[in-house]
Amino acid sequence: xxxxxxxxxxxxxxxxxxxxxxxxxxxxxxxxxxxxxxxxxxxxxxxxxxxxxxxxxxxxxxxxxxxxxxxxxxxxxxxxxxxxxxxxxxxxxxxxxxxxxxxxxxxxxxxxxxxxxxxxxxxxxxxxxxxxxxxxxxxxxxxxxxxxxxxxxxxxxxxxxxxxxxxxxxxxxxxxxxxxxxxxxxxxxxxxxxxxxxxxxxxxxxxxxxxxxxxxxxxxxxxxxxxxxxxxxxxxxxxxxxxxxxxxxxxxxxxxxxxxxxxxxxxxxxxxxxxxxxxxxxxxxxxxxxxxxxxxxxxxxxxxxxxxxxxxxxxxxxxxxxxxxxxxxxxxxxxxxxxxxxxxxxxxxxxxxxxxxxxxxxxxxxxxxxxxxxxxxxxxxxxxxxxxxxxxxxxxxxxxxxxxxxxxxxxxxxxxxxxxxxxxxxxxxxxxxxxxxxxxxxxxxxxxxx
Numbered sequence: 001x002x003x004x005x006x007x008x009x010x011x012x013x014x015x016x017x018x019x020x021x022x023x024x025x026x027x028x029x030x031x032x033x034x035x036x037x038x039x040x041x042x043x044x045x046x047x048x049x050x051x052x053x054x055x056x057x058x059x060x061x062x063x064x065x066x067x068x069x070x071x072x073x074x075x076x077x078x079x080x081x082x083x084x085x086x087x088x089x090x091x092x093x094x095x096x097x098x099x100x101x102x103x104x105x106x107x108x109x110x111x112x113x114x115x116x117x118x119x120x121x122x123x124x125x126x127x128x129x130x131x132x133x134x135x136x137x138x139x140x141x142x143x144x145x146x147x148x149x150x151x152x153x154x155x156x157x158x159x160x161x162x163x164x165x166x167x168x169x170x171x172x173x174x175x176x177x178x179x180x181x182x183x184x185x186x187x188x189x190x191x192x193x194x195x196x197x198x199x200x201x202x203x204x205x206x207x208x209x210x211x212x213x214x215x216x217x218x219x220x221x222x223x224x225x226x227x228x229x230x231x232x233x234x235x236x237x238x239x240x241x242x243x244x245x246x247x248x249x250x251x252x253x254x255x256x257x258x259x260x261x262x263x264x265x266x267x268x269x270x271x272x273x274x275x276x277x278x279x280x281x282x283x284x285x286x287x288x289x290x291x292x293x294x295x296x297x298x299x300x301x302x303x304x305x306x307x308x309x310x311x312x313x314x315x316x317x318x319x320x321x322x323x324x325x326x327x328x329x330x331x332x333x334x335x336x337x338x339x340x341x342x343x344x345x346x347x348x349x350x351x352x353x354x355x356x357x358x359x360x361x362x363x364x365x366x367x368x369x370x371x372x373x374x375x376x377x378x379x380x381x382x383x384x385x386x387x388x389x390x391x392x393x394x395x396x397x398x399x400x401x402x403x404x405x406x407x408x409x410x411x412x413x414x415x416x417x418x419x420x421x422x423x424x425x426x427x428x429x430x431x432x433x434x435x436x437x438x439x440x441x442x443x444x445x446x447x448x449x450x
Contacts, residue, residue: 014320037068042074042352045096047081047339050150050295052372059359067355078102082415089114089344097347098356104404106137106146106340108411115145115342116350118357122147124363126378131338133403134377138340146342149360151375152293153398154207154334157266157300162288165189166197174214174327178242181250184288192286197250199265199287201257203420203426206335207291211239211246213333213402214326220405220447227407227447231422232436240432245327247427255424262290263299266319267312291324291353293337294394295373321389323334323396336401338375407447417444 025383038219042063046056064447071235074096076084082105088095089109101109109115115138122144138146157178163169166184169379171177178374185197200207209219212376217236220229230236247253290296300319301312326332343353366376370384375398385391404410413419422439429435 037352040349040352041072042069042098042349042356043096044071044356045076045084045099045101046073047076047102048078049075050339050374051100053199055365055368055372057105058365058368059356062359063356066359067352069208069349069352071356081105082411085109085114085171090348092348095344095346097349097353098341098343100149100339100341101146101264103134103137103148103336103338103340104235104414106134106342107406108408109308110138110140110145110342111408114345116345116347116353117143117145118147118343118354119144121354121357125357126380129378129380131377131379133336133401134338137403137406138342147338147357147361148340148377149341150369150377151336151338151398151401152209152295153337153375153394153439154293154402155292155321155393155397156289157263157296157325158289158320158322159266159287159318161318162189166288170322171386173324173325174211174242174332177325179248179288179413181246185250187250194252196252196265196287196289198246198289198291199253199262200246200251200291201253201259201262202208202247202255202425203257204253204259205423206259206337208423208426209239209404210291210324210334211243211334212236213239213241214324215239218405220407220443222407225443227405227409229440229443229447231443232433232440237433237436240436244426244429244432246271255427258420259292260291261299262287263296265288266300268303289374297390298373315343321393324429326400331396331400333400333402334397336398336403405447409447409449412449413445418446 043232044059060071060073063069081101085099085101085105089099119142125147128360131151134148134151135144138144138148156309157227158170163180163184166187168183171180181198183197185195188195190277212218212231212235215235215238215241217233218230219236220227222228232239266289295316299312301314302318304311304313324334341357343350343357347353361378363378364383366378366381366385370376370381371387373390375394376382376384383393385394390423407413422435425435426432
């Protein structure tokens with residue numbers, strides 16, 4: 001989720017938005033349709049294309065049937081979502097009624113009062129069965145403002161054939177993984193140019209922070225009422241040192257590569273890396289292992305034709321998945337991807353917006369999310385993900401996942417791409433501790449809205 005917004009804009013947004021402040025559910029929410037609703041329209045902003053068309057159609061049709069009002073769904077790109085939310089949420093005439101936003105963006109907008117307090121319907125929408133870390137990211141002083149929409153998690157996709165040729169097996173610990181991918185890169189059994197045992201972009205902090213978390217470190221902590229960046233803490237540094245070694249010995253990913261489309265490098269055809277490590281032309285695979293969200297499996301596999309189009313078909317003999325292991329017998333903590341959903345505090349249709357929330361958190365829609373490969377917000381419906389290897393890896397990796405710090409200024413940190421900048425310097429850093437301290441000093445004021 002790439003989000004770009006200058007810090008000064010977010011700081012101004014906090015001032016503008018501050019003016020905005022002031023369990024069990026049935027399978028089908030009760031109808032509330034009245035003649036008065038017939039001319040009303042509720043606008044829902046969905047971020048990106050993760051919500052499939054089938055689910056969007058269900059929401060519009062069900063909302064119409066239950067309320068008599070019209071649901072208008074507008075898709076917003078992740079790249080400029082923060083900018084658009086900053087502009088639209090304080091404007092009662094133009095605000096969307098209900099919005100999806102990244103879980104890491106929730107604290108910033110929640111803390112400045114951009115969303116309606118939905119504490120009164122929290123239990124009706126799932127209560128304690130909802131993902132607690134996502135609930136926490138959308139809460140202030142015990143009040144609930146943004147609730148989880150869906151969760152995703154990152155796990156490893158690997159070439160079984162290449163791992164076997166290199167003589168390594170699926171690792172049981174993080175240390176084994178670190179060693180294995182370096183071994184595979186060194187052996188390069190098929191002698192592929194610019195080959196990576198594990199492809200991880202230099203600026204890919206969303207996957208890279210797993211090594212910080214797995215060693216007991218964190219990105220930031222709250223200390224004496226203030227948020228403090230902790231990249232230079234000993235536990236965080238240990239993870240960064242491991243990541244640096246992987247970047248040097250296992251990955252040929254460019255220093256400026258982020259986390260977009262890593263599956264391009266694990267497939268057999270279509271993409272080659274030129275001398276600079278960029279995608280160009282056609283060749284065989286360029287990586288034995290990648291880390292990506294669970295839905296990436298739809299883009300991995302043998303190239304086939306379907307209805308005249310090129311599609312990827314998963315091949316169990318060639319490809320496999322596993323959760324990144326930690327060193328404690330559990331999956332390593334990885335970044336918990338996913339979204340929250342909230343009602344704008346400036347919505348002119350708050351009652352109807354609440355009806356939409358009831359539909360979204362009802363069992364049927366929660367199960368539809370799972371069947372689409374998106375982790376349902378309510379733990380009662382996780383089984384809808386299925387029982388294949390992808391569902392197992394998703395659940396395993398999510399079981400120990402973590403969110404980024406719930407600091408008021410976290411969205412500013414992301415929008416300024418400070419972490420991309422820092423992680424892109426790790427590989428060549430001769431004084432990693434000094435570099436981490438330099439960025440701690442840069443990030444700490446931003447966390448607190450300075």
